Amino acid sequence: MDNLIIKNHETVPLASIPVLEYDKFLAQNTVLLAEERRHCVQYYGFLQSGMVQLLCCIADDMHGTILVSSALVGKKQILPSFTAHRPAFHKFEREIHENFGIAYADHPWLKPVRYPFDRARPQNDIANYPFFQIGSEELHEVGVGPIHAGVIEPGHFRFVCNGEQILHLEIQLGFQHRGVERLFLAKQHLLQRTVLAESIAGDTVAGHSVAFANLWESLCGFRAGAGLQFARTLALELERIAVHTGDLSALCTDVAYQLGSAVFGRLRTPLINYFQIWCGNRFAKGLIRAGGSHFPFNESLAEQLLEMLDAFEPDFDAMCEETFTLPTVLARFEKTGVVTHDQAVAIGTVGMAARVSGLNRDIRASHPHDFYPVLQHQPIIKHHGDVYSRAQLRRREIKQSIGYIRHLLKHMPLDSATPEPLGQPAPESLTLSLTEGWRGEICHCAVTGVRGELVHYKVKDPSFHNWLALALAVRNNEISDFPVCNKSFDLSYCGHDL
Amino acid sequence: MLSLAMIFLASLFFTGIVIRTKSLVSGRKGPGIFQPLKDVVRLFKKGAVFSQTTSFIFQVAPSIYFASVVMAILVVPVGQSKGLISFDGDFVFFAYILALGKFFSIISALDTGSSFEGMGASREALFSMLAEPAFFITMGSFALLTGHTSFHAIFTALHFGSYVSYALGTLATFVLIMIAMIENSRMPIDDPKTHLELTMIHEVMILDNSGFDLGLILYATNLKFAMYGAIIANFFISNLPLALAVPLFFAVQFFFAVIAGLLESFAARFRMAHNAEFIYTLTSFSLLIFFGVLLLMGKFI
Numbered sequence: 001m002d003n004l005i006i007k008n009h010e011t012v013p014l015a016s017i018p019v020l021e022y023d024k025f026l027a028q029n030t031v032l033l034a035e036e037r038r039h040c041v042q043y044y045g046f047l048q049s050g051m052v053q054l055l056c057c058i059a060d061d062m063h064g065t066i067l068v069s070s071a072l073v074g075k076k077q078i079l080p081s082f083t084a085h086r087p088a089f090h091k092f093e094r095e096i097h098e099n100f101g102i103a104y105a106d107h108p109w110l111k112p113v114r115y116p117f118d119r120a121r122p123q124n125d126i127a128n129y130p131f132f133q134i135g136s137e138e139l140h141e142v143g144v145g146p147i148h149a150g151v152i153e154p155g156h157f158r159f160v161c162n163g164e165q166i167l168h169l170e171i172q173l174g175f176q177h178r179g180v181e182r183l184f185l186a187k188q189h190l191l192q193r194t195v196l197a198e199s200i201a202g203d204t205v206a207g208h209s210v211a212f213a214n215l216w217e218s219l220c221g222f223r224a225g226a227g228l229q230f231a232r233t234l235a236l237e238l239e240r241i242a243v244h245t246g247d248l249s250a251l252c253t254d255v256a257y258q259l260g261s262a263v264f265g266r267l268r269t270p271l272i273n274y275f276q277i278w279c280g281n282r283f284a285k286g287l288i289r290a291g292g293s294h295f296p297f298n299e300s301l302a303e304q305l306l307e308m309l310d311a312f313e314p315d316f317d318a319m320c321e322e323t324f325t326l327p328t329v330l331a332r333f334e335k336t337g338v339v340t341h342d343q344a345v346a347i348g349t350v351g352m353a354a355r356v357s358g359l360n361r362d363i364r365a366s367h368p369h370d371f372y373p374v375l376q377h378q379p380i381i382k383h384h385g386d387v388y389s390r391a392q393l394r395r396r397e398i399k400q401s402i403g404y405i406r407h408l409l410k411h412m413p414l415d416s417a418t419p420e421p422l423g424q425p426a427p428e429s430l431t432l433s434l435t436e437g438w439r440g441e442i443c444h445c446a447v448t449g450v451r452g453e454l455v456h457y458k459v460k461d462p463s464f465h466n467w468l469a470l471a472l473a474v475r476n477n478e479i480s481d482f483p484v485c486n487k488s489f490d491l492s493y494c495g496h497d498l
Numbered sequence: 499m500l501s502l503a504m505i506f507l508a509s510l511f512f513t514g515i516v517i518r519t520k521s522l523v524s525g526r527k528g529p530g531i532f533q534p535l536k537d538v539v540r541l542f543k544k545g546a547v548f549s550q551t552t553s554f555i556f557q558v559a560p561s562i563y564f565a566s567v568v569m570a571i572l573v574v575p576v577g578q579s580k581g582l583i584s585f586d587g588d589f590v591f592f593a594y595i596l597a598l599g600k601f602f603s604i605i606s607a608l609d610t611g612s613s614f615e616g617m618g619a620s621r622e623a624l625f626s627m628l629a630e631p632a633f634f635i636t637m638g639s640f641a642l643l644t645g646h647t648s649f650h651a652i653f654t655a656l657h658f659g660s661y662v663s664y665a666l667g668t669l670a671t672f673v674l675i676m677i678a679m680i681e682n683s684r685m686p687i688d689d690p691k692t693h694l695e696l697t698m699i700h701e702v703m704i705l706d707n708s709g710f711d712l713g714l715i716l717y718a719t720n721l722k723f724a725m726y727g728a729i730i731a732n733f734f735i736s737n738l739p740l741a742l743a744v745p746l747f748f749a750v751q752f753f754f755a756v757i758a759g760l761l762e763s764f765a766a767r768f769r770m771a772h773n774a775e776f777i778y779t780l781t782s783f784s785l786l787i788f789f790g791v792l793l794l795m796g797k798f799i
Contacts, residue, residue, distance in 0.1 A: 140613065140616075141613065142613040142614065142617065142696070143613060144695065144696065149693040149694060149695055150693045150694070164617075164770055164771065252766070253692075254692075254694065254697075255766040255767060256685060256689035256691065256692060256762075256766055256767035257765065257766040258520060258523075258524050258691075258762060258763045258764075259523070259524055259763055259764055261524075262524035262525060262526065263524075263525070266525070326765070326766065328686065328765040328766040328767075328768070329766045331766070331768070331769055331772065332766050332767070332769055478769065478770050478771055479617070479696050480696055480697040480769075480770040481697075481769070481770075482696050483692075483694040483696055483697055
């Protein structure tokens with residue numbers, strides 16, 4: 001095996017990454033994925049002196065390492081695809097195709113990833129996109145979106161149905177493409193970049209800003225103190241609790257269970273209000289900064305947090321007990337939207353969506369950062385892969401996270417963490433940062449040029465992997481169960497579209 | 499005339515009470531009782547917008563739908579007082595005039611050419627078709643028991659005296675409440691609060707209606723609820739003097755609204771495929787009523 005083995009948040013010189021022949025590159029990386037413990041966290045291309053340098057990063061969950069290798073190929077070349085061997089690569093290759101015009105001879109479906117700009121062939125747009133068609137008289141198509149009835153993000157879903165039963169779902173995203181990755185290069189100031197990272201997905205502010213802060217600190221050779229690491233871990237876990245609780249409320253809303261919807265909705269409020277107390281923003285914007293923090297955690301904040309959790313837990317337990325024993329709710333949740341273990345492995349799902357299908361994927365355990373090595377995180381694994389499992393997983397992860405927070409507060413590091421000016425980023429280097437957000441693994445990847453300037457920045461939200469899981473989950477389900485399936489994944493549109 | 503006025507009065511606050519009940523039990527204050535009515539009034543002041551793919555059917559359907567509900571109300575008595583029109587076999591007229599209105603709302607949904615509305619129309623057609631036998635077996639059994647075939651005559655001739663007849667009254671109340679929930683597209687069959695087109699039944703059919711037309715449809719729903727409430731009330735008040743019957747009528751309406759609110763608060767909606775099974779069980783309940791009637795009449799030995 002000819003690859004560079006790195007750890008999470010490690011900065012390595014670009015020159016140390018082996019550049020392979022494409023055929024060898026293909027063989028090596030597809031073979032790596034033969035084992036369940038390895039999955040592709042990032043596979044992308046960037047321009048390097050007129051050629052496209054493809055960079056493939058495979059995470060090994062058992063050893064906590066990331067295997068990096070690369071290949072140089074020409075633009076508009078026709079290549080054999082990774083996807084033909086491992087479907088998990090399908091979206092990465094579609095993106096490469098879209099950005100550089102590299103054609104894949106044996107890729108099953110080079111469906112566009114994003115609209116409308118940043119494309120090698122700008123004339124292809126949504127107006128002339130050929131959706132998957134049916135020829136049958138008996139089947140019917142239902143198109144939903146991109147504008148949805150609830151005030152949510154844009155995305156188009158096209159169902160092929162046999163009566164009430166969904167046979168196929170095609171998901172077309174990219175309507176919200178803002179050009180985040182290009183903006184990272186255009187914005188020179190660190191603060192601008194941090195704010196940009198916070199805005200990648202509005203529901204994963206802590207996740208993305210921690211990923212960015214850790215990456216940037218590693219690139220600048222800064223080692224975060226215990227106080228900073230503590231605050232970041234706390235923010236990630238609080239965000240997990242808050243979003244999971246909100247999702248339980250939304251799941252109840254989608255099956256028209258009013259009590260659950262109202263109570264879980266109310267329970268979410270003190271959680272996000274706590275962020276407001278801590279940093280002045282309910283979504284934790286402004287909390288995480290590379291090189292320090294403007295809102296250091298202190299004894300009085302800890303007291304308020306414990307008070308809030310003490311009030312939260314009994315109500316949460318009672319409502320969960322009520323919801324998860326109510327026959328009408330169970331009838332809607334159980335055996336709805338199943339993703340099997342084999343499907344989850346094949347398409348490379350990550351995070352929560354993987355853990356409900358018996359797939360142990362959790363960066364907190366496999367590539368721990370900040371305070372996670374101290375916590376010795378044990379991922380909660382479910383096996384049925386249905387809506388019920390995804391709801392139960394949320395319930396148990398909330399309890400687990402509350403336990404972690406209580407544990408962390410007992411051993412609170414009290415070093416001051418005022419922001420320090422960071423050094424220059426290392427020149428001609430690559431840094432890869434993995435963070436387990438509430439939805440799953442977030443991957444940020446930066447490449448610097450000769451003077452330490454950013455030449456490429458790559459962001460990957462877990463939704464990038466998981467949207468296909470939703471499309472598979474709803475097959476053979478009732479079309480009226482789609483909303484609850486969709487909510488049980490709660491994937492990000494903007495995190496995918498960037 | 500009295501019954502028409504009372505049903506109209508009940509329709510003013512019925513949906514408001516349902517919504518208020520739901521708000522209170524989920525720990526919120528909720529809108530005022532007359533908020534649904536104010537919404538209707540607001541809509542009445544607006545003009546309607548018609549999509550270019552629709553034909554005249556889409557424009558006349560809301561009026562026909564509303565008219566069908568009003569016509570149906572005309573035959574419903576309250577207590578001793580007859581409906582505005584009353585004749586032998588008027589419960590058959592009642593069912594099919596409502597079906598006519600439903601037919602028009604279904605073809606108007608299909609007229610829009612939207613994939614959602616077709617789906618909703620198909621669900622609505624299926625569920626009301628399945629609910630029909632339950633209504634006819636229930637009313638038919640009472641017709642058999644009393645020997646009359648008009649609402650007014652059936653209810654005035656109905657005497658609850660034995661345990662069996664109490665059981666019949668209870669069963670009939672249950673069947674009628676459930677039919678009312680199905681016909682009004684409420685829980686546990688349909689979720690009126692959802693914003694998700696894919697899970698809607700009735701709401702998705704009226705997505706394209708706006709302004710005055712939408713107001714008519716929404717108000718027809720309120721009227722329909724009050725109408726079913728009146729039929730249920732009749733089981734209890736038909737033999738009482740007017741001074742007692744009128745307050746009792748409103749009490750029954752109120753309790754029905756509260757029950758509807760509670761039904762919608764503490765349970766989730768059924769899975770769409772289970773709806774058909776559930777609605778069909780109503781037919782079994784109505785068969786129990788039928789056998790009960792046979793028992794009362796001594797047809798069983």
